[in-house]
Amino acid sequence: MQLDDLSRRLIERYQHQLPICTDPWQAMADELGCSAAEVLDCLRRLDEQGALSRVGPVFEHSRAGASTLVALAVPQSRLEQVAELVNRYPEVNHNYLREHDYNLWFVLTGPDRQSLERCLEDIQQTTGLAPLDLPMRRAYRIDLGFSLEATP
Missing domain, CATH: 3.30.70.3460 (Alpha-Beta Plaits)
Structure with a gap:
C-alpha cells in the first residue's frame, strides 16, 4: 500500500501520544498543517484500506x-x-x-x-x-x- 504524505506524517507522529484535549482532531491538524476534516478523512481512508486497527487510548x-x-x-x-x-x-x-x-x-x-x-x-x-x-x-x-x- 502506498501512503500519501499526510497519512505517513499522521501515522508517524501519532502512533503514541494522541492529544488529550476537547478537540484532538483540530490539535492534530494544527500540528500537521492541515484541517481537522483532512485528518478525519485521512483516518477514514486508512481504516477503509485496512491500515488502521483502531484510534484511541490504551489504558492501564x-x-x-x-x-x-x-x-x-x-x-x-x-x-x-x-x-x-x-x-x-x-x-x-x-x-x-x-x-x-x-x-x-x-x-x-x-x-x-x-x-x-x-x-x-x-x-x-x-x-x-x-x-x-x-x-x-x-x-x-x-x-x-x-x-x-x-x-x-
Missing part, C-alpha cells in the same frame, strides 16, 4: 477496572456465528482468529473481576463453549510503534 487496565485474555476453541463451521455473538458484548475488544485449537481470542474489560466472571459465564451459556480465562499475571511493556521513515 488495573487502574481502569479489570481485564483478561480469553480463548475459545470454536469449530470451524461455527466460527463466524460465535465471533458475531462474542462481538456483541461491550466488554469485548481485540477479537481475532488464531491457527490453533483455541482459535478465537479476545480481551474482556470491565469494572471488576466479578463482572468479567459473569460475562465469561454468559459467553459460555450463549455459545456452548468453555472460555479459557487467561488473566495477566505480569505486565511486559513493549513499544508497538513502527517508524515509517526509510532506514539506511
Whole structure:
C-alpha cells in the first residue's frame, strides 16, 4: 500500500501520544498543517484500506477496572456465528482468529473481576463453549510503534 504524505506524517507522529484535549482532531491538524476534516478523512481512508486497527487510548487496565485474555476453541463451521455473538458484548475488544485449537481470542474489560466472571459465564451459556480465562499475571511493556521513515 502506498501512503500519501499526510497519512505517513499522521501515522508517524501519532502512533503514541494522541492529544488529550476537547478537540484532538483540530490539535492534530494544527500540528500537521492541515484541517481537522483532512485528518478525519485521512483516518477514514486508512481504516477503509485496512491500515488502521483502531484510534484511541490504551489504558492501564488495573487502574481502569479489570481485564483478561480469553480463548475459545470454536469449530470451524461455527466460527463466524460465535465471533458475531462474542462481538456483541461491550466488554469485548481485540477479537481475532488464531491457527490453533483455541482459535478465537479476545480481551474482556470491565469494572471488576466479578463482572468479567459473569460475562465469561454468559459467553459460555450463549455459545456452548468453555472460555479459557487467561488473566495477566505480569505486565511486559513493549513499544508497538513502527517508524515509517526509510532506514539506511
